[in-house]
Amino acid sequence: MIRDLLHSGRFTTKNTKDDCARKVLSFLRVLGGRITTPRRRASACNLFFAALPVLIFQGGAQALEVKTLSAPKGEEIWYVSDHTLPMIAVTAALPAGSAYDPSGKYGIANFAAELLDEGAGAMKSGAFQTALSNRAIRLSVTTDRDYLIVSLVTLSGNAKDAFDLLGQALSHPRFDGDAVARVRAQILNTISNQDQDPEDVAQKAFLRSWFHDDSYGHPIEGTAQSLDTIEAADLKHFAATHWVSRGLKIAVAGDVDESRLTELIKSAFGSLPASAPRIAALGNNPGGPKLSVTDMSVPQSVAVFGLPGILRSDPDYLPAYIANYILGGGDFASRLTSELRVKRGLTYDVSTSLETWRKSGLVMGDVATKRSSTKQAIAAIHDVLRDFAQNGPTEAELADAKTYLTGSWPLAFSSNTDIAEQLGIFERQGLAVDYIRNRNALINAVTLDQVRHAAKRLFNPAKLSVAVAGGVGKAPAAPNGAADAAAP
């Protein structure tokens, strides 16, 4: 548990990386050799809605099909039935991410979400948690920028109780004073943890300088000051107006069939109001090129860098996704890893990703390196970007990217939890279920010219903005002989 505690900054870019491997590694008390890349799937907008099941692949023993359920209030429900294991995995996304935080009450979306298992209906916190624990029901939440993502994993024998409890939690949350105080202390603790972690510090500084006071500019957890203004009544109001069925996106995988699932979903989500909240429009600000440094007495600096990105609905999205894979999304296959890590030994981890939030897109990356090589690492990133923007990828790089992206497709569907997670991502990206059928063909159809165009559009180093946490000069006194120590 302590290991999870140590890595509790779960809203950082790091934590989006290969959660499965992380979980396994943390179980095994081990030291991973490399951090794997985020498993984000490329995709393209296709609004045709399939009525028939969509085949993901023909497995060794069976075909894996995604089916949809029609829902009375327009909720999207995608599911896969597989009876191999006696369990069900669910993700549900509600329009209750941090972008909905009102000005002055930053952190309220996350605060409310963290209270989801702290009592519902007649059950106070302890009773509710015992009800979950007695049945080994795993209920967890992730607050991202646009959505509150609820994950539920249960043994299928306990599914009725699991969905009932989730329904109670969503529709009749208690927000008791004692629980609110406890969770407030926990979030303040998370914020303090982030304050001592240069990656979190750099990321917050970057987003603040990029979005200023807009919906995406503040930390998901809020700040100590903003949390201070949030009371139980605020939380209650936020939940009542944002934990709603309009825009609700549900994905289910596992040991369940259609008629049972219909009942289960009714019990979990049937009582939610239909109203739809809005995200405030963004100002006209995308950050310009700048370098900021937040001083911290750490031996290794973290630089978070970014460029204007694109929305998921942009026609250039798929070429841009492939371009990003080649530049910085593809682990050892990426140019940044090859140049900064493999050739120069400057870092253990450098990567980029396309952030496609509902109202804004960003190219974001990060690199961690000892203080004395921070400038060198940033200069190297500039060089790699410049060449990539000017010349784009080679034919061979594009071919390799396509075989990776299409060939790794079934890996995203190899467990119930993976399937629920992956379907949830597609739903949140606004894709139709039929996308699953076409996805690999769409990737294969992208041309070199399209990727070059996207690279030129997105990866212009003149627009690069960088936030460093740590320092760009010599290290402070080494805490234990670790920092920049010269080889004996």
Added chain:
Amino acid sequence: MKRAATASGVLFAAFFLFAGLGAPVRAQDAKIFQFALQNGLSVLVVPDHRAPVVTQMLWYRVGAMDDPPGLSGLAHFFEHMMFRGTASTPGDQFARTVARNGGEDNAFTTHDYTAFYEQIAKDRLRLVMGLDADRMANLDLSDSSVRTERDIVLEERRMRIDNDPQSLMREQVEAALHLSHPYGRPVIGWPEEVHRIGRLEAQSFYTRHYAPNNAILVVAGDVTPDEVRMDAEATYAKVPARELVPRAEYAQPPRLGDTKLTVTRDDVKVPLFLRVYRAPSYTEAKPGEAESLDVLAQLLGGDPTSTLYRELVVKRKLASDAGASYSGYARDAGEFEVYAVPRPGAKMDVIEHAIDAILKQYASAAPRTGDIDRAKTQLVADAVYRRDNLLELASAYGQALAIGLTADDVHEWPARIRAVTGDAIRDAAEKDLIPRESVTGYLLPGKKQ
């Protein structure tokens, strides 16, 4: 929802009979198959036909405990070097080839073992087996790649340890706990010693430890045992066995007194109470003893219904988080830990007394039956949930075999958990969590000592 998931019980079952209250669970006979190649490579296959993919894991019986004196970190460093190329797959072509074929790969090192894995479409299994067989014998170590990789590992250390006061404090606790046993040396190594690793040291480590007769192959996924055997015969079987020098065995010196250490640093914003006990591992324990420790950890601090959480976080409001975990899967000693994150203003000694009182209570009387049942339900269900993921499934078997347990130990784990009695839990609390077998650490903000 700040509580972390339970971290106990890495092993899990492939056979479930039932799984707790109101949850009739169908028996799942996820059959496994075991065989060995002529060259001594052990093979274990877990068919799972849900998706047309496989996970291949190659576990070497070498880890940080095999680092030579003065060269801590060598086993982990060497794991990195395994991605630096061979004559036929030069440079970074290993990872590039896996990626080009739609695969994911990675590796990890512990004190006891080093494991490499790929997840890939099932028709590429022979390809990745060929790659792993090639680097088992034909690694191409150059001075320049060793130098660059050393810099990368030192950056990894800065990221995971040196930038993080909690990790630095844990490293000190571990070093104090295990006395001269190598479990007290960090897997990633002390920086001064990592700096001393050169090509010759890497080469001799490779020659000594990397051989088919020192490895275990685990394949989980959409395959049959015959397919795996044919692919393994075409790849790994070509690597000759080598005579192995036996691994060094280390004394676990008796601890004659408990240790307390306080780390005070100005970069600390969140204090931490951490106590780690040296406790029997699954390989050392009497039958049922390690399982009792797993149940005890769940009861003490496995989830928000646990005693530490209810008492310290909910009732007394001393801590914002508190928990316990047991790491029993080790060749030598296991570890049992309890921790708490003090709320602002809470005194460390008050927290420590509260924890001691709770531990004393567990050592003097059997827990309530309802609580024991809940803890067991959680642990057994964890086995089902982990079974969902091929990497976790393969890891359960690989880890067990790598530390000297058997596949049966994996299968029987849920039944053994169910058999744990209240008295056995009390016994474990009394006899296995002994003050002199522990190190208690305080991490505090303040001026660096």
